[in-house]
Amino acid sequence: MRTKIASGVATLALISVSSLSAQEATRPTITNENIANITEPLGGKPSAGAKPSVAEFAYQVAYQRAFEAVIWSLPAVAAYGFHRGAMDIGAKDNTILSWSQPAKPNAELLTANNQSPYILSQTDLRNGAVVIEVPAATEKASLYGQIVDHWQITIADVGPSGLDQGKGGKFLLTPPGYKGPVPAGHTEVKSPSYRVTFGIRSVKGPNATTEDAVAYARTFKMYFLDDPKPTQFIDPTNIRFSTLPFYDERYFEDLYAIVSVENPNPRDKVMTGMLASLGIEKGKPYNPDAKTKQAMRQGAIDAYFYLLQRFIHPDASNIWWKGKHWYDGLFSDANREFRYETDAMIELDNRADRYFTGVNYPQKLPKLPATQYLFALADKDGNELQAGKAYSFVMPARVPVKQFWSLIIYDLETFAFIYTPQQRPGLSSFDLPNMKKNADGSTTLYFGPTAPEGLESNWIPTSGKRPLPTVRIYGGTEEFWDRSWQMPDVELVK
Secondary structure (H helix, E strand, O other): OOEEEEOOEEEEOOOOHHHOOHHHHOOOOOOHHHHHHOOOOOOOOOOOOOOOOOOOHHHHHHHHHHHHHHHHHHHHHHHHHHHHHHHHOOOOOOOEEEOOOOOOOOEEOOOOOOOOOEEEEEEEHHHOOEEEEEOOOOOOEEEEEEEEOOOOOEEEEEOOOOOOOOOOEEEEEEOOOOOOOOOOOEEEEEOOOOEEEEEEEEEEOOOOOHHHHHHHHOOOEEEEOOEOOOOOEEOOOOOOEEOOOOOOOHHHHHHHHHHOOOOOOHHHHHHHHHHHOOOOOOOOOOOOOHHHHHHHHHHHHHHHHHHHHHHHOOOHHHEOOOOOOEEEOOOOOOOOOOOOEOOOOEOHHHHHHHHHHOOOOOOOOOOOOOEEEEEEOEOOOOOEOOOOOOEEEEEOOOOOEEEEEEEEEEEOOOOOEOOOOOOOOEEEHHHHHHOOOOOOOOEEEEEEOOOOOOOHHHEEEOOOOOEEEEEEEEEEOHHHHOOOOOOOOOEEOO
């Protein structure tokens, strides 16, 4: 309330209780008659008898800020995992990792595919603008993938559904504030960050082989504009490629590696201020004490379980078919993008949900996206899928896809492939010639700890892990997208 000055004495204007909010109406009314009896101010400290809930505030504050830092930074840390993983296997800036076969469990990636060979790379634009020469699509292979900034926001889609529209070309990646030349014939892609990564799949054509897709991938070129050295390739097919976030104190080592290089967005300065209290600050060494590390560790652990709980119990609006238990694995923000930024806020939880399970999403979802993922989080009876149990899934005889479908079983705890002696994380329409089919032309696929007798070719091993069945649709037709075609639910094998 405003203070009215009259005759040198401060008095309080009286307002009818009926005009106050419910909260204000509970406050005591102060009148001139009882001012002389006041012994304490209103507010300024907790209510009488209140006690702190913790004894050690420094630890509690560090824990709270660490927890929220994980939720806030997950897209950036997951993207940094590509950089860290590449450095660990000897790659340098502009080295291209090109798999000679589809990825196996030693490719420790979030919800990776096991059908199309990957092409991954990273660079640091502090060292100069970078040229990426993208090959044009052919009958034997085409591309699907994204070039992303350090927040994992796509700055260029690649391939027939991307910036080049399948025609190929030269992309010039330029750093923040770049004022240099853009040579003729190059398309400038401005990056808001210094570190840039890309993840692209070489998708083989209907009559092509994996070898064709790999040979096509090796026609990529990547080099600094001012130092066009020949592109170096590494084949990680038989190398452990570790990119997953570490949900312990190591998470914050990766976060420091990001903050120490990149410039903060104005929207993030409140959070970077909080990170400074954890010893994560640009231009300063990172050396948290043991107590802070303990708080960081517990904050990361709790953030992981919080996000896992949100994933296992998703919003019902993400159900793909009413009455079924398949969930949309490619949900976007309200603008069909993956920024989760509105005029009023950053949707922190929704953004973390998205990047908890996967990486490198398109710039914007078109009406008919090039690919779609569907997660099964329960069986046909609505029971959550359990570790150590066997399940089956029937893929109908006719699937409305232009390219292919696949069923991959991820580890629900890591969202990565499951390590098994068979190294078989999934099966797809490419495997149909080797699988046993049902009389109606459909195919029953099995997943669990052991193969059903006589049906080994239809089985995906799970090694006792809690399974996350994921159907991936590549080139879905209108019948898939209007949802007139449906798949049955996963069933528990009795």
